[in-house]
Amino acid sequence: MIYAAATHPVRVGNLVIGGNHPVVIQSMTNTDTLDTTATVAQCQRLFDAGCQMVRITAPGLKEARNLEDIKNQLQQKGYTGPLVADIHFLPEAALIAASIVEKIRINPGNYCDRNRGKTEFSQAEQAAERERIAERLSPLVEVCRQHGTAIRVGVNQGSLSERLVSLYGNTPRAMVESALEFIGIFEKLRFDQLVISMKSSRVQLMDQATRMLWDRMRQNGKTYPLHIGVTEAGDGEDARIISAIGIGSLLTDGIGHTIRVSLTEAPENEVPVAQSIVKAAEYLQQMPETERDALAIRYDARRDAGKAQEEKTSMARNAGIAGKDKELARILTAVRWGRLMLRGQKEGFRIEGDLFSEDEKKQLIDDIFHAAGLRSSKTRFIACPSCGRTKYDIQSVLAKVKARFPDYPDLTLAVMGCIVNGPGEMADADYGYIGCGNGQVNLYRKGELVKSHIPEDKALDELEALIRSDFPCRRPTVQ
Ligand code: SF4
Structure with missing residues (x-):
C-alpha cells in the first residue's frame, strides 16, 4: 500500500481522508447539475470505474438544491460513495450544499474582499479583512458542524486575493499564506474537518506551493490532509504526463491524501490514470x-x-x-x-x-x-476539465485548437469552459479561448478580453488573426 504521511484525519461520509488512511481517488462530473439523470449516470460510471468520491458543481442555488435528488437517486441505486459540492461565488449555495453532501469545496479567493486595483494594505486593514472573512465563513461552519460535512480549502493560483498578491506577488508563497490564513480562521471558529489543495496549471508552482505548505503545517504542529492535482492539464498524453509528474512526485515523497487527475475528456478516463499514478508512486516508494x-x-x-x-x-x-x-x-x-x-x-x-x-x-x-517546464518544442496548451458550467463542446474545440496551433513553443494557449472562472484560472496564458454560451466565444490576450461574442464557427480564424497580428513573421500551421 502506498505510504502517505499521517495527518489529522478528516471524515468524508464513509471515507476518511488523511490520518493513516490510503490515498483516495476522486473525480468530478461535467454534466449540467440540473440534469439529474445525466449527472446520476455519470456518477455511477465514475464509481464503477473505481472513483471513490465524486465532485459536482453547484454554481447557484438551484444546482445546490438539486444535489439532494442526485444523492437520493444514487443511494437508491446502491451508490453510497461521498459527494462533494464545488462552490463558486455564492455563499448561500454553500450553505444549502453543506447540508446535503459530505464535503464542499470553497475557493478562498471568493471569500476575500474585492480590492480591485488596491496595492497597499496596512496591518489594521489586513486584520479587518480577516475578521470579515471569519464572519462570512461562520454560518457555513455551523451548517458543516451540524451535518458532519468536511470542507476543502481549494487555493488556486489564478484566483488569489488582491491583498495576498500585493504582499507576496502571484507566487507559491502567496498560495501558502492564503491556505494558512483560512486554516487559522477555521481553527478560531473551532472547525478542523479541512482538506487543503494548492492548484496551478504550472506543475512546478503546484509542487513548490504544496511542499512549502506541508513544511509550514508541520512547523505549526498540525497537518491537514492534502488534495493533489494539476489544474487545467488538458487532454491526451501531455495531460497524463503532466499529471503524473505533478501528482506522482508528491505522492512518492509521502505528500498527498486524495488526488484528482483533471482531463478535458470523459471524467471516467481520469480514474485509471489516477490509479496508475498511485501504483507508480507506491513502486518508487519501495525502491531504495x-x-x-x-x-x-x-x-x-x-x-x-x-x-x-x-x-x-x-x-x-x-x-x-x-x-x-x-x-x-x-x-x-x-x-x-x-x-x-x-x-x-x-x-x-x-x-x-x-x-x-x-x-x-x-x-x-x-x-x-x-x-516539467525544462524544454519546449511545442505549444503549451492548458484546458479546464469542464464542469456543469460549460456550455459548449470543449473537447472538440480543444482538439481543433491543438491541431491549428501546434508550433508555438514559447506560447501558452488556454481553452476554458466558462467566462466566470476561466479568465482567472488561465491567468498566465498568452491567449485564451472561452466559450460564453449561445454558440459564442470570447478571446483573451494576457488575461485581457480582446474580442467578445464571436460566433463559434469564426472563433478559430479570429484567434489565428490575433496571433498573426502579434507575430507577423510567423505562420501558424493551418490544418
Ligand atoms: S473554468 Fe471550467 S472547470 Fe472551472 S468552473 Fe469554468 S467550466 Fe468549470
Whole structure:
C-alpha cells in the first residue's frame, strides 16, 4: 500500500481522508447539475470505474438544491460513495450544499474582499479583512458542524486575493499564506474537518506551493490532509504526463491524501490514470532511495569529475511493475524522472528496453521535459476539465485548437469552459479561448478580453488573426 504521511484525519461520509488512511481517488462530473439523470449516470460510471468520491458543481442555488435528488437517486441505486459540492461565488449555495453532501469545496479567493486595483494594505486593514472573512465563513461552519460535512480549502493560483498578491506577488508563497490564513480562521471558529489543495496549471508552482505548505503545517504542529492535482492539464498524453509528474512526485515523497487527475475528456478516463499514478508512486516508494534518485547522484559525481555531456545521462528501467503495460510504463517513467527534474535535475536520460519503439522513447522524453517546464518544442496548451458550467463542446474545440496551433513553443494557449472562472484560472496564458454560451466565444490576450461574442464557427480564424497580428513573421500551421 502506498505510504502517505499521517495527518489529522478528516471524515468524508464513509471515507476518511488523511490520518493513516490510503490515498483516495476522486473525480468530478461535467454534466449540467440540473440534469439529474445525466449527472446520476455519470456518477455511477465514475464509481464503477473505481472513483471513490465524486465532485459536482453547484454554481447557484438551484444546482445546490438539486444535489439532494442526485444523492437520493444514487443511494437508491446502491451508490453510497461521498459527494462533494464545488462552490463558486455564492455563499448561500454553500450553505444549502453543506447540508446535503459530505464535503464542499470553497475557493478562498471568493471569500476575500474585492480590492480591485488596491496595492497597499496596512496591518489594521489586513486584520479587518480577516475578521470579515471569519464572519462570512461562520454560518457555513455551523451548517458543516451540524451535518458532519468536511470542507476543502481549494487555493488556486489564478484566483488569489488582491491583498495576498500585493504582499507576496502571484507566487507559491502567496498560495501558502492564503491556505494558512483560512486554516487559522477555521481553527478560531473551532472547525478542523479541512482538506487543503494548492492548484496551478504550472506543475512546478503546484509542487513548490504544496511542499512549502506541508513544511509550514508541520512547523505549526498540525497537518491537514492534502488534495493533489494539476489544474487545467488538458487532454491526451501531455495531460497524463503532466499529471503524473505533478501528482506522482508528491505522492512518492509521502505528500498527498486524495488526488484528482483533471482531463478535458470523459471524467471516467481520469480514474485509471489516477490509479496508475498511485501504483507508480507506491513502486518508487519501495525502491531504495539511492537507486530511485540515481540520476541526480550520478550526475553530481560526474559533474565534479568534469566528464562529457553524454555521460550525464541515466537509464529508465521501469519494467518492474509495468510489464507490457505501456500506459503504466509511461506514467512510471514520467513520475520517476519528472520528480527529479522538479528537484533541479536538468540533464537528459535514456529509456532502455523494447517496450517502446525508438520514436516513442524520444517522444516520451520530450514530453517529460516539456511537462516539467525544462524544454519546449511545442505549444503549451492548458484546458479546464469542464464542469456543469460549460456550455459548449470543449473537447472538440480543444482538439481543433491543438491541431491549428501546434508550433508555438514559447506560447501558452488556454481553452476554458466558462467566462466566470476561466479568465482567472488561465491567468498566465498568452491567449485564451472561452466559450460564453449561445454558440459564442470570447478571446483573451494576457488575461485581457480582446474580442467578445464571436460566433463559434469564426472563433478559430479570429484567434489565428490575433496571433498573426502579434507575430507577423510567423505562420501558424493551418490544418
Ligand atoms: S473554468 Fe471550467 S472547470 Fe472551472 S468552473 Fe469554468 S467550466 Fe468549470
